[in-house]
Amino acid sequence: MPKAKGWHKSDIKAALEKRGLTLSDLDKANGLPKGTCSAALSKPHPKGEAAISAALGISPALLWPNRYNAGGTRKRPQPAANYRSRAQTGHRQKSEAA
Numbered sequence: 198m199p200k201a202k203g204w205h206k207s208d209i210k211a212a213l214e215k216r217g218l219t220l221s222d223l224d225k226a227n228g229l230p231k232g233t234c235s236a237a238l239s240k241p242h243p244k245g246e247a248a249i250s251a252a253l254g255i256s257p258a259l260l261w262p263n264r265y266n267a268g269g270t271r272k273r274p275q276p277a278a279n280y281r282s283r284a285q286t287g288h289r290q291k292s293e294a295a
Contacts, residue, residue: 203261206238212253223248243271 204212220234227234227248237245240262250257258265263278265271281285 203259203263208259209238209249209253213249216252218252220249223252 202246210220213223220238221231223229223234223245224231227244229244229248233245235245236242237249241261246257246261246264250260253260256269258269290292
């Protein structure tokens with residue numbers, strides 16, 4: 198089965214910018230910890246996804262179809278492919294950075 202394509206994170210950021218918003222603005226406006234909405238762009242995060250989708254007026258299932266079932270309900274548990282490993286993100290572990 199082909200992987201469902203959703204919005205690219207750059208497209209989401211651009212759509213927010215067109216509305217005069219940033220991911221940080223959404224964190225503050227929704228009482229979320231700093232970085233929550235930013236993290237939702239790369240890995241499943243229900244509260245961040247909800248804040249972003251509400252700001253854009255688009256269902257989270259349309260933004261991230263690989264995180265939701267056909268009916269719009271959230272997949273539980275999330276498929277492992279929805280999580281990016283440190284190797285994919287370019288982050289090094291503390292022991293590697295020293």
